[in-house]
Amino acid sequence: MDGRVPAAPPDAVGSDDFGVYVHVPFCSSRCDYCAFATWTDRDHLMDRYAAACVTEMTRATAEEGLPPATSVFVGGGTPSRLPPDRLAAVLGAIACVEGAEVTAECNPEDATDVLFASWRAAGVNRVSFGVQSMAPHVLEGLGRRHDPEAVGRALSRAGAAGFAAVSVDLIFGGAGETDDDFRHSLEAVLALDPPPGHVSAYALTVEPGTPLAADPARHPDDDVQAERYALADEVLGAAGYRWYEVSNWARPGQRCRHNRLYWAQGDYRGIGAAAHSHRAGRRWWNIRTPERYIAAVEDGRSTTAGEERLSPDERLFEALTLALRTAEGVPAGVVPDDPDLEALVERRHGRAVLTLRGRLLANEVTTRLRPGRFDAPGILRR
DSSP: OOOOOOOOOTTOOOTTOEEEEEEEOBOSSOOTTOOSSOBSSOGGGHHHHHHHHHHHHHHHHHHHTOOOEEEEEEEESOGGGSOHHHHHHHHHTSOEEEEEEEEEEEOGGGOOHHHHHHHHHHTOOEEEEEEEOSOHHHHHHHTOOOOHHHHHHHHHHHHHTTOOEEEEEEEEOOTTOOHHHHHHHHHHHHTSSSOOSEEEEEEOOOOTTSTTTTOGGGOOOHHHHHHHHHHHHHHHHHTTOEEEETTEEEOTTOOOHHHHHHHTTOEEEEESTTOEEEETTEEEEEOSSHHHHHHHHHTTOOOEEEEEEOOHHHHHHHHHHHHHTBTTOEEGGGSOOOGGGTTTEEEETTEEEEOHHHHHTHHHHHTTOOOTTOOHHHHHOO
């Protein structure tokens, strides 16, 4: 078994790619399933928080020798709750290559013409909407505040503002959701004008400490979620979307460059409370609460709360695990030629790629991988 990998596809993650993630921890309300570092009672910190992010980014660029970013992702929390001029200030501190992808997450109920005009002026060129469902009772069960009509208005305003790259996130498996409800959500999203170029569909997960975790009657059923996933692949595939990572589908030219950087185990710098960073096998994360993060920055102290360093073997196995979830797959030699895996992977052009059933059982395939002597960068920089 040798370590050769096929030639890279046109939109492969390159060795010079570098990402910046900005975490905005402010929300107007907390969804029942959310375990992220977000707060509903810290809006008074927004100005100081944005200033701290600018300072952290400026210091990191100078002290760590950060390269210009090829992608920036502003997530949360709810970035659309941050005053646009504050977000513009943070983005202004990030050096980017020409044509960099700059994404900001937005709640449908926050979408306004003024917001989008401000974002465009600040350099945002991709918007990701947290839609979750187009069925009112499912949204209510998830603890979401918007109504389905707000989604159509939001995408219309984004299109009018000139955003050619728009993504929609859906969640399946919520309490009270039926197959027909989820099919309706998919079809309603695809019928929007303009339709999104990218759709993410995630199985609802139960995170410890959330209201959802405390209510077993609302916990999702694994078999039901598998059926919903297959339905998503069917409906989105028929509409011209192609899966490129287990939970993500896109039309040609609409893949998310920043997320591909994560799946390729690339380097990125996290800015803000609880943000994670990665450089060459070292992974570290910031102080979790916004007030402590702000205090650390203002006092000139480190914002790092913890770190881990992956050994070469750990990094290689993680690289394979991440790559297996993508449409490019992994070098065929790392997947055993085993009858039990025949329905889970298909082998083509020297790669092993998950089938639809394999995507549902990706963890099972992962446990069977044989890393051998493959070179991690060779696997990642396809």
